[in-house]
Amino acid sequence: MIKSIAILTSGGDAPGMNPAIRAAGKVALSKGIDLYGIKRGYLGMLNDEIFRMDGRDLSGIIDRGGTTLLTARCPEFKDPKIRAIAAENLKKRGIEGLVVIGGDGSFHGADLLFKEHGIKVVGIPGTIDNDIIGTDYTIGFDTCLNTILDAITKIRDTATSHERTILVEVMGRDAGDLALYATLAGGGDGLMIPEQENPIDVLAYQIAQRRKNGKLHDIVLVAEGVGSAIEIAEELKKKVHTDIRPVVLAHIQRGxxxxxxxxxxxxxxxxxAVEILDAGKSGVMIGMEGNKLVTHPISHAWEGERRLSQEDYDLALTLSK
Incomplete structure (x- = not known):
C-alpha cells in the first residue's frame, strides 16, 4: 500500500481540473493515504510549494473552473539537475506517488520523474484541445466546446444582420477537434484545421457559391494551428467580394x-488514479475509450498515433455547403 501521494496541475488550465483534484483527494483520504498538494505545477515542486491537504481543501471546488492548485510553465524542468531537486522535495516528505493532471508536456515531466527517480506517477489528461493520444476525450474539452458554441450563437446574430463572413479562431495548435466539432454542433459554414489541407482559394470559392445561392452570411471555424484568423481574413478579402471579419476567442475558451x-x-x-497508485502500479496515463476507463503507458501520449475522424470531417464539409 502506498502511504502518501501528491497532486499537481500543470500546463494550461482546463475546466474539470478541480473535480479531478477533489476525487483523487477524497479517495486518497478514504484509504488513509497522506495527501499533499503542489502549487503551480512543476515550478511549485521545484520551489518546494508543497503542502498537506485535508477535506477542507477539497470542499466546494467541484463546480469551479480553473485549478485551485494553480498552474505554471516550468521550462527549467527539462534539466536533469532541476528534476533531481524537485524529486528530492517530494522524497523528503515521504511522498511516494504523484497524480499529474495536464497535457503532453506535463506527462513528459511525470515520465522522467518515474524513470529517473522512482516516483510513482499516474497522468490524467487535462487540456481543452483534446490532443492527448490514448483517450477519446480530455478533461475540459466538452466545456470549452460549449463555450465556443455559445459564442457562435451570438456571433451569428451579427453575421446575419450585417451579411458578413466571420472567421472564428479557436484554440487547437496541433489538433482541430474544437473547430471540427464546433462546426458540426454549431452549424458552421466552413472550417480550417491543422490535420487537413486548407487552401484559401477553396474557401473563397465556397463563400462565393453560397452568395450565388442566396446565403448572405458565413461562420467559419479556424483552429489556431492553421494560422491567425486576422491574417487569413486579409488574404480572403483579396479573393472574394464580401464583408469579412475575424473574431479571436482566445483565453475566454479556457474559463x-x-x-x-x-x-x-x-x-x-x-x-x-489513486486506485492505480494504491495497487502499486505506476508510469501510466488514464484514458476514456468507448465510454470505459483505460490505461496506457504514459509515453503513449506522444508515441501513439493520433487520428482525427475523417468521417466527422467529411460530414462537417457536407453540412457546411
Whole structure:
C-alpha cells in the first residue's frame, strides 16, 4: 500500500481540473493515504510549494473552473539537475506517488520523474484541445466546446444582420477537434484545421457559391494551428467580394464552470488514479475509450498515433455547403 501521494496541475488550465483534484483527494483520504498538494505545477515542486491537504481543501471546488492548485510553465524542468531537486522535495516528505493532471508536456515531466527517480506517477489528461493520444476525450474539452458554441450563437446574430463572413479562431495548435466539432454542433459554414489541407482559394470559392445561392452570411471555424484568423481574413478579402471579419476567442475558451460531462469524466479519472497508485502500479496515463476507463503507458501520449475522424470531417464539409 502506498502511504502518501501528491497532486499537481500543470500546463494550461482546463475546466474539470478541480473535480479531478477533489476525487483523487477524497479517495486518497478514504484509504488513509497522506495527501499533499503542489502549487503551480512543476515550478511549485521545484520551489518546494508543497503542502498537506485535508477535506477542507477539497470542499466546494467541484463546480469551479480553473485549478485551485494553480498552474505554471516550468521550462527549467527539462534539466536533469532541476528534476533531481524537485524529486528530492517530494522524497523528503515521504511522498511516494504523484497524480499529474495536464497535457503532453506535463506527462513528459511525470515520465522522467518515474524513470529517473522512482516516483510513482499516474497522468490524467487535462487540456481543452483534446490532443492527448490514448483517450477519446480530455478533461475540459466538452466545456470549452460549449463555450465556443455559445459564442457562435451570438456571433451569428451579427453575421446575419450585417451579411458578413466571420472567421472564428479557436484554440487547437496541433489538433482541430474544437473547430471540427464546433462546426458540426454549431452549424458552421466552413472550417480550417491543422490535420487537413486548407487552401484559401477553396474557401473563397465556397463563400462565393453560397452568395450565388442566396446565403448572405458565413461562420467559419479556424483552429489556431492553421494560422491567425486576422491574417487569413486579409488574404480572403483579396479573393472574394464580401464583408469579412475575424473574431479571436482566445483565453475566454479556457474559463467557466465545468460541464456535467467534464465533472463526471474528471471525477472518474481522479478516483481511478489513486486506485492505480494504491495497487502499486505506476508510469501510466488514464484514458476514456468507448465510454470505459483505460490505461496506457504514459509515453503513449506522444508515441501513439493520433487520428482525427475523417468521417466527422467529411460530414462537417457536407453540412457546411
Amino acid at each position: 467557466g464552470n465545468p460541464s456535467g460531462f467534464d465533472r463526471i469524466l474528471a471525477t472518474k479519472m481522479g478516483a481511478k
